[in-house]
Amino acid sequence: MMNGNGGSTVAASDADGDKDPILQATHGSSDHPLRIGDISIPCYVLADGRRVVVLGGMLGALDISPGTAGRGGGNRLTKFISSKSLSPFIPDHVADRIRTPLRFRTPMSQVAYGYEATILPDICDAIVEASKENEKLNYQLRHIVVRAQILQAGFARVGIIALVDEATGYQEYRAREALEEILQRFISEELMKWVKTFPDEFYRHLFRLYDWKYLQGSSRRPGFAGKVTNDIIYERLAPGVLDELRKLTPKDQKGRRRHRYFQRLTTDIGHPKLREHLSSVITLMRVSPTRRRFYSLLNRALPKYDATMSMFPDYEEESD
Numbered sequence: 395m396m397n398g399n400g401g402s403t404v405a406a407s408d409a410d411g412d413k414d415p416i417l418q419a420t421h422g423s424s425d426h427p428l429r430i431g432d433i434s435i436p437c438y439v440l441a442d443g444r445r446v447v448v449l450g451g452m453l454g455a456l457d458i459s460p461g462t463a464g465r466g467g468g469n470r471l472t473k474f475i476s477s478k479s480l481s482p483f484i485p486d487h488v489a490d491r492i493r494t495p496l497r498f499r500t501p502m503s504q505v506a507y508g509y510e511a512t513i514l515p516d517i518c519d520a521i522v523e524a525s526k527e528n529e530k531l532n533y534q535l536r537h538i539v540v541r542a543q544i545l546q547a548g549f550a551r552v553g554i555i556a557l558v559d560e561a562t563g564y565q566e567y568r569a570r571e572a573l574e575e576i577l578q579r580f581i582s583e584e585l586m587k588w589v590k591t592f593p594d595e596f597y598r599h600l601f602r603l604y605d606w607k608y609l610q611g612s613s614r615r616p617g618f619a620g621k622v623t624n625d626i627i628y629e630r631l632a633p634g635v636l637d638e639l640r641k642l643t644p645k646d647q648k649g650r651r652r653h654r655y656f657q658r659l660t661t662d663i664g665h666p667k668l669r670e671h672l673s674s675v676i677t678l679m680r681v682s683p684t685r686r687r688f689y690s691l692l693n694r695a696l697p698k699y700d701a702t703m704s705m706f707p708d709y710e711e712e713s714d
Contacts, residue, residue, distance in 0.1 A: 416505060417441070417498035421564040424500075427451065428561035430548035431694035433541070437511060437558045438500060445511040445558040449495055452514055456521075457541045475517065479528045483520035488513060511558045515549045518542040547674060547695040556633055560699065591665075592623075596672060599679035603688055626692060628655060631671055633699045635664075671696070 422438030428447070429435075435455045436448040449471065453460055458474055472493050475484050484492075495507040521542035525535075548557070558564070597615070600623075601608035606616055628636040639655045659665045674696060682688035 415497075417496060419446070419498050419500050422501065422562035424502075426561055426563065428557050429697075430455075430545055430557070431697065433544065435514075435561075437561055438498070438506075438508070439558065439562050439564040440496075440498060444496075445555055445562075445564075446496055446498065446508040447511050447514055447558070448506050448508045452509065452517075455514070455541065455545060456517070457537050475520070480520060480524050483524045483527075485516065488516045488520075492517075511555065514545065518546045518549070522546055544695055548697065556699075560633070591668065592672065593676070596676055596679070599676065603679065603682065603685040625698075626675055627668070627671060629698045630696045631667060 418441045419438035420441050422436075424436050427434040428437045433455050434451070436451040438446050438448070440446060450460065453470060458470065460470055475481060475489060475492055481489070491509065491513055495509055497505065497507055499505050521535075521539055525539045525542075594610070598608055600606075600619065604616075604622070606619075624636060628639065636655075643655060643657075659668055675692065678691045678695065679688060682691060
């Protein structure tokens, strides 16, 4: 049966006769799903550390109708990825895993069906790529393509694993070394040589949205432009990155930072992700006629980590 959050669950007594083993989830709750914008996906962490998303929630996230559900609803997703327009873009190993959903018991003793969380970004990638090649798919399943693009943007920074950990509360129990590993991937101990990283277009649109006077070639900016940049860039880049950058780049006696945050990012992970994120933000800026519209799109496509946001934040005019 389907639970109230779109997850495929069965009563524990119904599953006792099934020969397949029931895995145990240690973290997660139907009341605290993974949220990307207004999309909610029930998710859990198994005792062996695997992060899983509930199948019904996956279908709902992609806006795929449940249809006739077979084993845990798996037949519907299998049918979807087996279509002629999509199957060429689904790797064989992903298709094999979709055909065999995991059966597990939630911390509340419900038996559910789902998949390892990393399958969802793979499906989103396949849908988006297929839409570029197939006009029929792009027209008939436009609503699914749009959902896949929103999810894809949400996964782009650190990925589905960190998002599931945040939603389930597993990050609070995760060893400190795991978070340090994320930060080490993004932040370098050595200062990168200064190169121009934020393009002029970013500042042109930022000034336009905040109704500031923009002077081409000038590096002068309002004092609280740094707060805005932290909000729309660094707080959305990866968990804990902004806090770590602040520690590694302290202010001097005059309240100024000697180095830019991006100079602390690693060249192999941190800096490429920053450029990728900047590109996404600039795209949203281009299509936003107003600041309110920009934040509405930004909070939906690229939400902050570990924060509850207002749709249209106000900043005090002070330098960060």
